[in-house]
Amino acid sequence: MRAFLRDEFNTTKIGDNERKSVQGGSMRFTKKSLRRRTKSLSKQKQNNSDSTENNGLNRNLNENIQHVKDKTGNSDDIIVREIHIGQDGNLKAGVLFTEGLIDNVSNQNFILESLMVDIRKADLDTNDSYKQNPLQYFKDSVLTVGDIKDITDYDVLFASLLSGKVIFLLDGFAQGYAIGMKGGKDRGVPEATIENTVRGPKEAYTENLRTNTALLRRKIKDQNLWLESKKIGTVTKTDISIAYMNGIANDKVVDEVRERLDRIEIDSILETGYIEELIQDETYTPFPTIFHTERPDVTAGALLEGRIAIFVDGTPHALLVPALFIQFFQTADDYYQRADITTILRLLRFLGFFIALLAPSLYIAITTFHQEMLPTGLLISLAAQREGVPFPAFIEALMMEVTFEILREAGVRMPKAIGQAISIVGTLVIGTAAVEAGIVSAAMVIVVAITAISSFIISSFNIAISVRMLRFIFMALAASFGLFGIIIGLIALVLHLCSLRSFGVPYMSPFAPFIAEDQKDAFFRFPRWALLSRPRLISQKNVEREDSPKPRPKEQK
Amino acid sequence: MRRSLGLLIIPVLSLTLLSGCWNRIELNELAIMVAMGIDKSDDQYVVTAQVVNPGEVAAKSVGAGKTPVSTYQETGSTLLEAIRRVTTIAPRKLYGAHLRVLVIGEELAKEGIGKVLDLLSRDQELRTDYFIVVAKGTKAENILKVLTTLETIPANKLYASLETSEKAWAPTKTITLDELIADLVSKGIQPSITGVQIKGDQKTGESKKNVEQIEPDSLLQYKGISVFKGDKLIGWLSEKESKGFNYTQGKVNSTIVEVPCTEGSEKKVGIELIRTKANLNGTVQNGSPKGTVQIRAEGNVAEVQCKKLDLTKTKTIDQLEKKVEQDIKGTIEAAISKAQEEFEVDMFGFGEAIHRSNPDFWKKVKKDWNQQFVDMPVEVKVDMKIRRIGTIGNSPLNKIK
Incomplete structure (x- = not known):
């Protein structure tokens, strides 16, 4: 029971909080309430299993249809078509499907037409196989479709019906068929919007799981690309796919992913974020330990390094595990552009990381504690700007940073059309007016601006968020202890980063632990012919990657 | 887990919040002393501090017509006493880390500079990268009261001028506090410090008029090197x-x-x-x-x-x-x-x-x-x-x- 409780911890917490706030009682998270919650969850499960006890299909077609109608509350997108088959039409059959989830044209052509038109031409009475088993005959000879599965109970019937399959039931048989005929509207393959590249493919994932896995298959045409699927979410029954390269991915990590996914007990999975929060190694960290991408090429690159991708139906993203700190500074373009500029750009991103993290706090620390560190000219110039500013540097910085965060959040949430108005208000009114009114110094506006721009240079939005949060902690440390506080903060940060693991792989590798051969693709990116091996800790078994010689002119004789 | 976390939060919060910004000083609470003059009258030290008026110096200054620097002068039987007494006449505490030039009056130099140097090298706020010069034939305070052109801060003028003339003209030398003290304690070498004098009328140099004309009435000029015996000035080259x-x-x-x-x-x-x-x-x-x-x-x-x-x-x-x-x-x-x-x-x-x-x-x-x-x-x-x-x-x- 205890172990179960712990597993349930993450799942139940959200719902529990909600319930508590409804009750308006004590907000403290107690074991008691947890237990109560768990009980109700298992009761819910019992309800589900109650229905499964007696859920075999009925021999009577009408009863079956009535059952379906009852259970779906007569929802009018569930189409039930009762038909009569055969020359004399004495064989009753039912075709059930959900409108909008299936491909209407195919349904018309290959199921309804076969059953209602083509079969009239056949002489059923003299057909032996028909006589022996009519149901089997339909499967073997009538239904001109590829994906067809037997169903014998209502659970499977509903799951199939509601995930876009056509159900074929025949009167007199406690069995039916689920015919794969998925269709309906989806968005098509869109262009990448978040992870932009200068060079390289433009396609990105869409909300359709099969489209996504197909995009991946197109990149890796190898039988060792294995896909495993499961359904998660007691209510949503969301399709989840795990993709990995058999023989490259570490089996233990694959097992670990499976195990963690199996542990999930939740009503709904609506986005990859649900999965991410439920399977990550460490909850209490500002740093992401799972990478997500919208690009099939990034996914393919990660799989070939031995990582594992998790697709969730309905979201245009794939999760990649294990994720390392350095991975958040690598972009797809890094591998498409030349090695030299890539190395420089990566170093620039790290510079941006440190500026975004430390610029305001360094400004505060130096101008309020360590004025002797500034060159005299700069000190006088800064002092002149601060002349008449009524707030301490820390409050000044805090005001500007909070203002910027408000603008940024507003920019994200606003309807796109108003976004421009926000930027005008932000830059003109807040920036210029605040300086002219003498509330903040011009130097502080510069610091906040460079901080903001630097946080955008970091390729991954995820790690930029961590930096945004930590920046305020560093500012507080700088305001109370100066550079000393910043150094202590940095030490604590490094210790924390080194303690993190992502699916068993040290987060800070290849720096801590230091792996010399993996430095080729960390701070630097070596030329392609020098990227000989896969990252050591991720794959572990199949490390050899290429044997291309360094390109050079043919030797003259 | 929760308990130990709570126990950890208490000391962390009290350490950060209660100790609160010890030693913190905002930029606009500083009186940036760029030059200091030391003279002696009777038994008392007379300290003259040249303090920057940041609003007047900055590039985009509105220019209220005030002078770029102000001088504050106080006396005391020890140097620190005199420096601290300046707070009675100046709104802010003197901040010495950005001292560029230390001017020693010729009279004080003749009596001996040893005692003065102790505070200067002992105090942690002062750095040792400023130049030391001797006011030739005048008091240090007079040197600090001359406004200069091109470099609006006179202390910067003294600093830059000494540096360039040493490089391009030769009969001047830069000396910083640590070098001077090393020379003082050594028996095998005697210290020597460049002299600075006022060229022109001293009185007109004090007003802003001095820098408003094409040829300033009064200028600061380096002239000759002084010779010391021990810590006492004995003559000029x-x-x-x-x-x-x-x-x-x-x-x-x-x-x-x-x-x-x-x-x-x-x-x-x-x-x-x-x-x-x-x-x-x-x-x-x-x-x-x-x-x-x-x-x-x-x-x-x-x-x-x-x-x-x-x-x-x-x-x-x-x-x-x-x-x-x-x-x-x-x-x-x-x-x-x-x-x-x-x-x-x-x-x-x-x-x-x-x-x-x-x-x-x-x-x-x-x-x-x-x-x-x-x-x-x-x-x-x-x-x-x-x-x-x-x-x-x-x-x-x-x-x-």
């Missing part, structure tokens, strides 16, 4: 002697040497030295010390006033080199003889050189080294090479009739 002194110290980066075209001629050739290297040695011969100064110099012909000089001939160049060598040698010997005959102190560091080459002998003589130095023969060797003659060959004067 002339410009030529100061230059000679700097040759021996290897501190001449670039300077101009003028030599006559021919013997006894009034017309001159100007040679620009571009590089000098000095080797100051002390040896012991037959129980008595002997000093040698070796100078290696390189230069270019910079200016020719005479018609007949044929610069295309190597012979002419050789002759010019000889003359320059003579000139440099004369300058150095003038400085040495002045030190030996008039001041009777070793300001060159021959004592240190002997200490290095012959420590046993040094132990015997270090107590009365200055007397030993007075009688010590000093050999000066100069080796000079002319590298280039500029962008024209012979002077166009040749063709002017």
Whole structure:
């Protein structure tokens, strides 16, 4: 029971909080309430299993249809078509499907037409196989479709019906068929919007799981690309796919992913974020330990390094595990552009990381504690700007940073059309007016601006968020202890980063632990012919990657 | 888990919040002292602080018409007392980390600067990278009250001017606190500090009018190097002697040497030295010390006033080199003889050189080294090479009739 409780911890917490706030009682998270919650969850499960006890299909077609109608509350997108088959039409059959989830044209052509038109031409009475088993005959000879599965109970019937399959039931048989005929509207393959590249493919994932896995298959045409699927979410029954390269991915990590996914007990999975929060190694960290991408090429690159991708139906993203700190500074373009500029750009991103993290706090620390560190000219110039500013540097910085965060959040949430108005208000009114009114110094506006721009240079939005949060902690440390506080903060940060693991792989590798051969693709990116091996800790078994010689002119004789 | 987390949060929060910004000072609470003058009146130190008026100095200043700096003056029997007493007249506490120049009044220098230097090197706020100068023939406070052009902050003018004139003109030298103290405590060398004087009327220099005209009425000028015995000032070297002194110290980066075209001629050739290297040695011969100064110099012909000089001939160049060598040698010997005959102190560091080459002998003589130095023969060797003659060959004067 205890172990179960712990597993349930993450799942139940959200719902529990909600319930508590409804009750308006004590907000403290107690074991008691947890237990109560768990009980109700298992009761819910019992309800589900109650229905499964007696859920075999009925021999009577009408009863079956009535059952379906009852259970779906007569929802009018569930189409039930009762038909009569055969020359004399004495064989009753039912075709059930959900409108909008299936491909209407195919349904018309290959199921309804076969059953209602083509079969009239056949002489059923003299057909032996028909006589022996009519149901089997339909499967073997009538239904001109590829994906067809037997169903014998209502659970499977509903799951199939509601995930876009056509159900074929025949009167007199406690069995039916689920015919794969998925269709309906989806968005098509869109262009990448978040992870932009200068060079390289433009396609990105869409909300359709099969489209996504197909995009991946197109990149890796190898039988060792294995896909495993499961359904998660007691209510949503969301399709989840795990993709990995058999023989490259570490089996233990694959097992670990499976195990963690199996542990999930939740009503709904609506986005990859649900999965991410439920399977990550460490909850209490500002740093992401799972990478997500919208690009099939990034996914393919990660799989070939031995990582594992998790697709969730309905979201245009794939999760990649294990994720390392350095991975958040690598972009797809890094591998498409030349090695030299890539190395420089990566170093620039790290510079941006440190500026975004430390610029305001360094400004505060130096101008309020360590004025002797500034060159005299700069000190006088800064002092002149601060002349008449009524707030301490820390409050000044805090005001500007909070203002910027408000603008940024507003920019994200606003309807796109108003976004421009926000930027005008932000830059003109807040920036210029605040300086002219003498509330903040011009130097502080510069610091906040460079901080903001630097946080955008970091390729991954995820790690930029961590930096945004930590920046305020560093500012507080700088305001109370100066550079000393910043150094202590940095030490604590490094210790924390080194303690993190992502699916068993040290987060800070290849720096801590230091792996010399993996430095080729960390701070630097070596030329392609020098990227000989896969990252050591991720794959572990199949490390050899290429044997291309360094390109050079043919030797003259 | 929750309990230990709570226990951890309490000390962390109380440490950060309760200790609260100890030692914190905002930029606009600082009185940035860029120059400090120290004089003595009776038994009291008079401290003059030149403080920047940031609003007036900054690039985009609105310019309320105030002076870029203000001076505050207070007295006290110790230096720190005087500095702290300034708070009674200034709105902010003096901040000394950005001190550029320390000016010592000549009177105080004659009485001894040792006591003053203790605070300056003991206090952790002051750095040791500022230059020390002596106010020649005036009080330090007067020097700090002259407004300057180009560099609006007079302290910056003093700092920059000393740095450039040392590099390009030679008869001045920069000295920082640590160097000065090292010279003071050493028996083998006596300190020497560049002097600064007011050129023009001192009173008009104090008002803003001084910088509003094309030719300021009053200017700050470096003039000569002062000679110390122990921590007391005993005299001044002339410009030529100061230059000679700097040759021996290897501190001449670039300077101009003028030599006559021919013997006894009034017309001159100007040679620009571009590089000098000095080797100051002390040896012991037959129980008595002997000093040698070796100078290696390189230069270019910079200016020719005479018609007949044929610069295309190597012979002419050789002759010019000889003359320059003579000139440099004369300058150095003038400085040495002045030190030996008039001041009777070793300001060159021959004592240190002997200490290095012959420590046993040094132990015997270090107590009365200055007397030993007075009688010590000093050999000066100069080796000079002319590298280039500029962008024209012979002077166009040749063709002017």
